[in-house]
Amino acid sequence: MRLHLDRDFLDRLRQHVSIKEIIGRDVQWDTRKSNTAKGEYWACCPFHSEKSPSFKIDETLGRYYCFGCQQKGDVISYLTDHDQLSFVDAVSSLAEKAGMAMPEQVMQKGPRFDDLYKACELAMQFFQAELKGSAAKHARIYLVRSRGLDPDVAAHFSIGYAPSSGRALVEYLVGKAISLEVAEKAGLIAQRKHGDGYYDRFRDRVMFPIHDFRGRVVAFGGRLISGEGPKYINSIETPIFHKKNVLYNLHRARSVAREKMPILVVEGYMDCVALHRAGFPRVVAPMGTAIGDEHLQALWKLVPKPIICLDGDRAGQAAAERLVNLAIPSIGVDRTLSFLVLPSGQDPDDFLRENGSSAFAALIENAQSLASFLWDLELQKEALETPEAIAGLRHRLRQRVQSIPKSLRNDYAKFFHERLLSHDLLPVNQPAGKYVETPQKRKPPPVIIGREDCLMGMLVLRPDCFQGFEEDIAELPIFTQGAQRLKNEILSWLMAVNFDDPLDGRALEGHLKALGHEDAVQTAQASAKGLISGIETLEPVDVHAHWNVIATRQRKHALSKRLEELRAEFTKAPSEDILEKIKHVRADMALLDGEDRPMA
Known part of the structure; x- marks a missing residue:
């Protein structure tokens, strides 16, 4: 409970302490924008991340205000809000600095x-x-x-x-x-x-x-x-x-906040000392325990993106995954993590001795983002030598996306989707994940264009029927660039939507139009409505039935094209290998026969 101190004492305390000096520990004043004659100073806000100064103090009034996040107060509230000190500790700290004795009522109240x-x-x-x-x-x-x-x-x-x-x-x-x-x-x-x-x-x-x-x-x-x-x-x-809320060297690291250097989180005391000696003073370490939530909150008050320095061995990877799982629910546009992974078996002191401070500075410069680190973390869990392993990776990434706060979920989904595509792990033109389509030089026939428009229209109109079918959609062969772009955006959106949230076609439509796909969306919707009467109100089982018929025809077309290519290759250079491939394609086509019965 906040003590009711004598107002006169608090007023005298505020007058004896420079708000510019106290807040100046954590910010760098903008000399061009500040007006020293008026006692007005501007800086980037210490309460949120920004690039242009919107935080102002008035030294005459002893007040501060941020025009970005609306944080405001005096020198006492700064210590309680920014440094997370109790009211008594904030007043006591300022009184000690000002050389003023604390009132007797405080000295006798509560544990000292x-x-x-x-x-x-x-x-x-x-x-x-x-x-x-x-x-x-x-x-x-x-x-x-x-x-x-x-x-x-x-x-x-x-x-x-x-x-x-x-x-x-x-x-x-x-x-x-x-x-x-x-x-x-x-x-x-x-x-x-x-x-x-x-x-x-x-x-x-x-x-x-x-x-x-x-x-x-x-x-x-x-x-x-x-x-x-x-x-x-x-x-x-x-x-x-209390170990859970103390970080070694944090009091020194925060004193150089105005240098705009990153804060490094290492394992132990000697790592801190070694890095300080090498020219990296903003370094902290937990007290022999894993980094906890209170540690993260303290770090985020100083910088939006602390760098976690890890040993590259298994123990380091396991510790990193625990930290990632802890941090993810709290990340946002102004609070995240970066990761610096050292060679296996080396601590910062070892690395500095062998490679020098310039090499370590390069590691800091190239620290991995949280999204990139998450990708590597999941990618390294098993060798991607089987379809099951690849499917497992996609499943784990989808689960990761679901754990991301909603404000960032779609961006993470798109990031992972692009990585899967770049690693050929989310085949977009491969039926059954097996056959690679040759890029088309000529425009596909109208029947193919219409079919792809219809398929995309079904996804836009009835996304509620396709949650959990992302892999089937990803493996659907597409031959037109416009439909391919639309499919990729729909997949990213589906991955980002929470399992518990109802899927709304209007929300997806708005999302796609905001990305510049308005014409493609309208064409796709018209195609689906024209081919499937009353699609907006059909039961999901009926929507799936229509989808399976059209998608099967699309897959059969892709297999037919692949068969033509293989036959042409065999004519030029006959081989047993090509004959075996032709045999497999024919077998896959036979499996699809009968699945494209005309729709009622």
């Missing part, structure tokens, strides 16, 4: 964890000091020789060392007037199971402090240098540290 933050801050200072001592020589050697980290980089990330004695931190914190109970609650020490006393949770490890969004130390990660045990351990969950 200042003692935990202080304990963690002192622990960080202790670990940093220990790294410089003689007992940490092996830790310094590890950082320099194994990881290539000079003292400046280690200091930038406040990297330290936890001594092996087991009680050094306990004694240090007690000497700094931190109670054992507070140190334990902060996850720094633990009570012995047998006997009295406490011991340090981290021993003989290189220490990485973990900060919250405001830059306060809330936990630690420790890397084993030698001996047995887990390579990395993190602090336990505490009142101020």
